[in-house]
Amino acid sequence: MSALRMQGVGFTYPGAPAPALSDCSFAAEAGQVTWLTGALGAGTSTALLVAAGLAPRHTGGDRTGVVRTLGEDPALPASRAALGGRVALVLSSPATQLSGIAETVAQEVAFAPANLGWPRARIRSRVADAMDAVQIAHLADRDPGTLSGGEMQRAVIAAMLVLEPELWLLDEPTSALDAAGRALIHDMMRREATRGAAVVIASEDADGLLPVAGRLIVFASGRPAIDGTPRAILAGDQVWRAGAASTAIAGLARAAGVVAPYPLTVDDGVARWTR
Amino acid sequence: MNARLLALLPAAIAINLVIGGLVNAMGLPLYLDSIGTILATVLAGPAVGILAGVIGQVLFGLINGYQWIPFGLIQVVIALLAGVAASQAGFRSVGRSIAWGLLTGVAAGALSSIISYVLFKGVTATGTTAVVTVLRQLGLSLPVAVTASSLTLDLADKAVAFLVVGSLVRSLPNRMVGRFPRAARAIGR
Amino acid sequence: MTPVSRAAAGRLHPFTPLVLTVCVAVLAVAAPGPQTAAALYGVTLLAVAAAGVGRAALRALVPLAPLWLFLFLLHAILGEGDQVAVLGLSLSRDGLALAVTQACRLGAIATASLALYASFSPARFVDAVAERGWSFSWAYLVVATLLALPRFRARAVAILEAQRSRGLRLRGSLLNRVRAVGPVTFPLLLGALAEVDERGFALESRCASGVTRRTPLDPPRDSLGDRVGRWLAGALAVAAVLWRVLR
Numbered sequence: 001m002s003a004l005r006m007q008g009v010g011f012t013y014p015g016a017p018a019p020a021l022s023d024c025s026f027a028a029e030a031g032q033v034t035w036l037t038g039a040l041g042a043g044t045s046t047a048l049l050v051a052a053g054l055a056p057r058h059t060g061g062d063r064t065g066v067v068r069t070l071g072e073d074p075a076l077p078a079s080r081a082a083l084g085g086r087v088a089l090v091l092s093s094p095a096t097q098l099s100g101i102a103e104t105v106a107q108e109v110a111f112a113p114a115n116l117g118w119p120r121a122r123i124r125s126r127v128a129d130a131m132d133a134v135q136i137a138h139l140a141d142r143d144p145g146t147l148s149g150g151e152m153q154r155a156v157i158a159a160m161l162v163l164e165p166e167l168w169l170l171d172e173p174t175s176a177l178d179a180a181g182r183a184l185i186h187d188m189m190r191r192e193a194t195r196g197a198a199v200v201i202a203s204e205d206a207d208g209l210l211p212v213a214g215r216l217i218v219f220a221s222g223r224p225a226i227d228g229t230p231r232a233i234l235a236g237d238q239v240w241r242a243g244a245a246s247t248a249i250a251g252l253a254r255a256a257g258v259v260a261p262y263p264l265t266v267d268d269g270v271a272r273w274t275r
Numbered sequence: 276m277n278a279r280l281l282a283l284l285p286a287a288i289a290i291n292l293v294i295g296g297l298v299n300a301m302g303l304p305l306y307l308d309s310i311g312t313i314l315a316t317v318l319a320g321p322a323v324g325i326l327a328g329v330i331g332q333v334l335f336g337l338i339n340g341y342q343w344i345p346f347g348l349i350q351v352v353i354a355l356l357a358g359v360a361a362s363q364a365g366f367r368s369v370g371r372s373i374a375w376g377l378l379t380g381v382a383a384g385a386l387s388s389i390i391s392y393v394l395f396k397g398v399t400a401t402g403t404t405a406v407v408t409v410l411r412q413l414g415l416s417l418p419v420a421v422t423a424s425s426l427t428l429d430l431a432d433k434a435v436a437f438l439v440v441g442s443l444v445r446s447l448p449n450r451m452v453g454r455f456p457r458a459a460r461a462i463g464r
Numbered sequence: 465m466t467p468v469s470r471a472a473a474g475r476l477h478p479f480t481p482l483v484l485t486v487c488v489a490v491l492a493v494a495a496p497g498p499q500t501a502a503a504l505y506g507v508t509l510l511a512v513a514a515a516g517v518g519r520a521a522l523r524a525l526v527p528l529a530p531l532w533l534f535l536f537l538l539h540a541i542l543g544e545g546d547q548v549a550v551l552g553l554s555l556s557r558d559g560l561a562l563a564v565t566q567a568c569r570l571g572a573i574a575t576a577s578l579a580l581y582a583s584f585s586p587a588r589f590v591d592a593v594a595e596r597g598w599s600f601s602w603a604y605l606v607v608a609t610l611l612a613l614p615r616f617r618a619r620a621v622a623i624l625e626a627q628r629s630r631g632l633r634l635r636g637s638l639l640n641r642v643r644a645v646g647p648v649t650f651p652l653l654l655g656a657l658a659e660v661d662e663r664g665f666a667l668e669s670r671c672a673s674g675v676t677r678r679t680p681l682d683p684p685r686d687s688l689g690d691r692v693g694r695w696l697a698g699a700l701a702v703a704a705v706l707w708r709v710l711r
Binding site for chain 2: 485486489524527570573574576577578580581584601604605606608609610612613616617620624634635638641642644645646648649650652653654656657659660661663664665667668672673674
């Protein structure tokens with residue numbers, strides 16, 4: 001069973017003239033990092049909200065088609081209890097994702113497990129592990145509101161990591177981070193996939209995700225247009241035609257008039273042009 | 276309570292508590308301590324507006340003294356009237372917003388004068404008290420003076436508050452208003 | 465929040481100052497005359513100083529001073545009936561008694577509540593509510609709002625400054641200032657609304673809705689002294705109300 005499966009899904013926001021998703025079908029598997037990309041408005045963010053059940057529960061609007069998140073239809077009210085704590089959602093702006101009642105980072109990370117009623121000893125040890133995993137243990141006693149954007153996003157990710165979720169839904173999670181922060185989060189995602197979680201990430205960071213993602217789905221007009229391995233897709237021309245971007249080196253090669261397949265990394269380029 | 280309310284209410288309550296201070300800093304003789312209540316009502320209904328108003332008043336009492344908590348009753352009346360206004364497309368235009376604001380001001384002013392007379396022996400917020408003192412000097416009886424002073428202030432205050440909320444909701448993009456069906460009705464969309 | 469947790473008030477169970485201050489308010493309303501009201505204000509001042517939050521008593525004077533002044537004007541100077549001479553002023557005897565009673569009532573109430581606010585620890589309050597198994601939503605609303613206030617205030621000040629530097633006239637005629645209400649409040653309101661959606665998403669995925677039994681992370685100690693104090697204060701308040709009603 002796929003961790004996330006969509007079949008013929010349509011979604012329209014209330015008052016919107018056009019659907020954000022239409023006839024959208026794809027699946028994401030446990031143990032793999034599935035990377036979604038596309039032009040602005042292609043539907044990747046909406047796909048994540050639909051998978052989490054927040055669309056339409058929070059956003060309003062109409063959803064059609066079949067969605068199965070860890071085997072449940074996330075739009076049904078009954079699924080909230082069944083999925084609670086098993087699906088992690090991370091958005092791009094960390095400040096709005098803070099709990100709002102934590103005075104320290106440790107309390108912030110403990111927010112969800114405490115809400116779920118975990119025993120105190122388990123909360124304490126899992127919180128310490130989660131803060132270690134994203135290297136914020138030294139910030140444990142800081143007021144989360146005073147952290148830098150990058151530190152705050154790592155605290156938000158730790159606050160999800162603490163739950164050991166089965167499905168990660170990340171929407172541009174590294175846009176507030178510097179290169180070191182991005183590498184840390186990408187590494188964490190790889191470890192989560194190895195642990196057995198399904199990781200679905202919407203991102204434009206081709207250079208960062210190329211070595212991490214096992215699969216790339218390029219969205220166009222509210223549905224997957226290209227689906228395959230990142231290397232195969234990014235080296236071609238299709239991804240550019242879909243309005244998405246490949247790696248910096250591929251962009252450079254394309255701009256310089258090189259014929260596809262494009263080199264994707266510095267190493268690729270060196271190998272190709274020193275042959 | 277669902278997560279959407281848990282996110283909306285602290286924002287609405289903080290708006291009630293902060294904008295009052297803001298207009299104070301601008302030297303305006305208005306309270307504007309009910310914008311969050313009215314906004315919450317327009318977006319999510321009078322029950323949510325009442326919650327925002329009452330919790331806001333209790334927290335205001337915690338910060339500034341419990342003596343202000345009884346005035347939370349006024350917030351309930353404001354939320355109820357704003358709820359009626361919203362269901363009648365009362366925020367559709369500037370004129371309608373002001374009219375509903377004035378109507379709410381009459382109710383709020385009357386209630387506020389009753390509360391301040393019974394519980395506070397005629398003394399209310401400092402601005403009103405000064406007016407009361409002057410009116411007393413002019414020979415008006417205490418209950419009349421209290422009512423007259425808080426009524427004028429409340430009329431202006433609620434008219435401005437309804438006007439602000441109406442203009443705000445009308446300026447929101449369709450996509451956002453669409454998420455709040457009640458708000459769409461309030462502005463007649 | 466104010467760092468007073470180290471003071472004596474910060475060592476009490478979070479519900480103890482809450483119950484005590486509410487009881488002070490009830491006793492103040494029930495106080496029949498100037499002597500009892502003044503005695504209650506005096507006891508409140510001593511208790512607040514002993515609890516290490518004496519500054520609250522001073523901070524309470526800011527809103528109290530004008531109230532006291534107007535009470536004095538309204539009732540003692542403008543009051544009717546028998547006149548007494550105090551410091552060369554001719555004052556109404558009943559009005560003076562009423563003004564002193566009300567001034568001391570308000571003094572006790574304001575001092576008690578500001579002392580509670582000064583000693584309030586959001587995290588301990590949430591833990592105390594969680595330990596009792598009471599509704600998490602209510603505790604969340606109270607604490608999330610209190611912690612959001614400084615952020616909103618800072619944003620309000622920033623907006624005021626920004627609009628002023630863009631040439632918005634915040635001084636001048638009343639009409640000018642009323643016109644400035646929109647440009648000053650709109651950015652604050654729009655910013656708050658923009659955040660609501662994402663915070664709702666985050667709270668839902670962090671299991672904040674439908675919490676049935678939250679784990680207190682560091683449950684505050686509820687000592688025998690705390691419990692006895694709360695029961696005594698409650699009994700005193702109930703007795704005072706009964707006495708006032710039945711008398």
